[in-house]
Amino acid sequence: MSIRIKTNETTEAWRAMLLAHRRVTHELDRDLRTHTDLNLGWYEVLLVLAASENERLRMNELADRMILSRSATTRLVDRLERDGLVDRFVCDSDRRGMEVTLTDQGREKFVEAGRIHFSGIQDRFGNHLTDEERATITSALGRVADANAIPETDAHCPT
Amino acid sequence: MSIRIKTNETTEAWRAMLLAHRRVTHELDRDLRTHTDLNLGWYEVLLVLAASENERLRMNELADRMILSRSATTRLVDRLERDGLVDRFVCDSDRRGMEVTLTDQGREKFVEAGRIHFSGIQDRFGNHLTDEERATITSALGRVADANAIPETDAHCPT
Numbered sequence: 001m002s003i004r005i006k007t008n009e010t011t012e013a014w015r016a017m018l019l020a021h022r023r024v025t026h027e028l029d030r031d032l033r034t035h036t037d038l039n040l041g042w043y044e045v046l047l048v049l050a051a052s053e054n055e056r057l058r059m060n061e062l063a064d065r066m067i068l069s070r071s072a073t074t075r076l077v078d079r080l081e082r083d084g085l086v087d088r089f090v091c092d093s094d095r096r097g098m099e100v101t102l103t104d105q106g107r108e109k110f111v112e113a114g115r116i117h118f119s120g121i122q123d124r125f126g127n128h129l130t131d132e133e134r135a136t137i138t139s140a141l142g143r144v145a146d147a148n149a150i151p152e153t154d155a156h157c158p159t
Numbered sequence: 160m161s162i163r164i165k166t167n168e169t170t171e172a173w174r175a176m177l178l179a180h181r182r183v184t185h186e187l188d189r190d191l192r193t194h195t196d197l198n199l200g201w202y203e204v205l206l207v208l209a210a211s212e213n214e215r216l217r218m219n220e221l222a223d224r225m226i227l228s229r230s231a232t233t234r235l236v237d238r239l240e241r242d243g244l245v246d247r248f249v250c251d252s253d254r255r256g257m258e259v260t261l262t263d264q265g266r267e268k269f270v271e272a273g274r275i276h277f278s279g280i281q282d283r284f285g286n287h288l289t290d291e292e293r294a295t296i297t298s299a300l301g302r303v304a305d306a307n308a309i310p311e312t313d314a315h316c317p318t
Contacts, residue, residue: 002293003209003266005278010285016227027307035305046315050162067177105163118165126169128306133299137172142291145178147287148186 017141025068025125031120036113041069041076044117046085046110049102052155056101058091061155085109091157099157172302176300183283184227190279195272200228200235202276205244205269208261211314217250220314231263244268250316 029040038046043153048065049055057065063073077100085106091097102110126134188199196207207224208214216224222232236259239245244265250256261269285293 003270004213005206005210006273009290009293009297010288011277011283013288013293013300014280014284015226016297016300016304017176017180020300020307021176022226023304023307026309046184047164051164052253055161069175077257111162114165118170120178121173124171125303128303129169129172129299131168133169133174133295136292137299138168138175141172141175141179141295142286144284144287145175145182148179148182148283149170150182150185 020125024121027124028117028120031116032113036109036114038109038113040087041071042080043068043110043113044068045073045076045080045100046102046106046113046116049086049100050110054101055098055107057086057155058157059098059100062100064150093157097157117126160194168181168183179284183280186283187276187279190275191272194275195268197268197272200230201239201244202269202272203227204232204239204259205261205265205272206276208245208259211271213260214266215258216308216314216317218259223309239265252316256316259309 025040032038032040032043036043044066045062048062049057052065059073059077060079069076075090077086081088084103087101087103089101090099091099118127129137184199191197191202191221192201195202201223204221207221207261208216211224218232218236221236225232228235236247238244240247243262246262247257247259288296
């Protein structure tokens with residue numbers, strides 16, 4: 001006895017996206033491990049901090065902005081702090097909160113790994129798409145992301 | 160001092176895909192938790208088994224076919240076995256190998272949860288796309304997935 005699994009054009013598109021996502025992130029992770037001493041999760045923490053105002057964020061907001069890594073943010077930050085790439089400290093104004101900030105060494109490491117990661121995205125993703133396909137993916141999947149947006153939290157310690 | 164993060168049309172498309180992936184899977188996971196006693200990881204194990212020849216797979220092949228869940232396959236299978244939804248046993252012919260198989264109860268649970276999951280994919284993903292966009296995503300991201308394919312392993316116990 002076998003189960004009929006219902007599929008249609010939408011589940012096919014969904015599956016193509018899942019497969020592309022899984023396989024490309026797998027390769028991007030491998031690229032980073034091969035050429036730097038970071039993996040994709042550690043890299044993403046540095047990226048999210050680098051893209052933030054003053055290169056600092058509250059822990060919960062950092063976790064919310066992570067879209068790439070499969071690991072828990074706290075564990076990633078523990079390791080980066082041990083290696084001197086980020087600092088973590090209690091908010092002055094709200095002692096339950098923690099903020100994470102990029103160190104000079106973390107900034108340097110991010111710039112170095114960023115080159116590898118950027119060229120990986122071109123090679124493994126962009127080079128397989130036409131300009132038109134790229135534009136469609138950006139607008140169509142951007143619309144899907146907007147339709148499923150998660151409410152924002154506070155990015156910084158309260159002042 | 161602020162870091163200039165290099166972006167272009169490709170990184171924009173990549174980011175749109177990552178955000179859509181993260182947010183839709185987050186909602187699909189919530190749908191399953193709300194309406195069944197499965198989460199997305201448990202559901203995916205049942206789905207992969209249901210889609211396999213004879214509804215059974217070796218553990219390593221099961222792990223390779225998981226494209227949706229962020230949890231370790233072994234932990235997911237442990238829990239499903241405890242609930243009677245899958246069985247696990249040592250390969251007769253190769254005692255180092257383990258195979259996982261769907262139980263009758265697992266099949267029933269999969270069919271029930273499959274309805275929720277199918278309609279979630281339509282609501283949260285498909286309904287935001289035109290037919291043309293859906294077709295572009297399927298062919299373009301299918302090509303990206305093929306270009307980054309991972310070599311296949313043995314699906315079943317050796318005979």
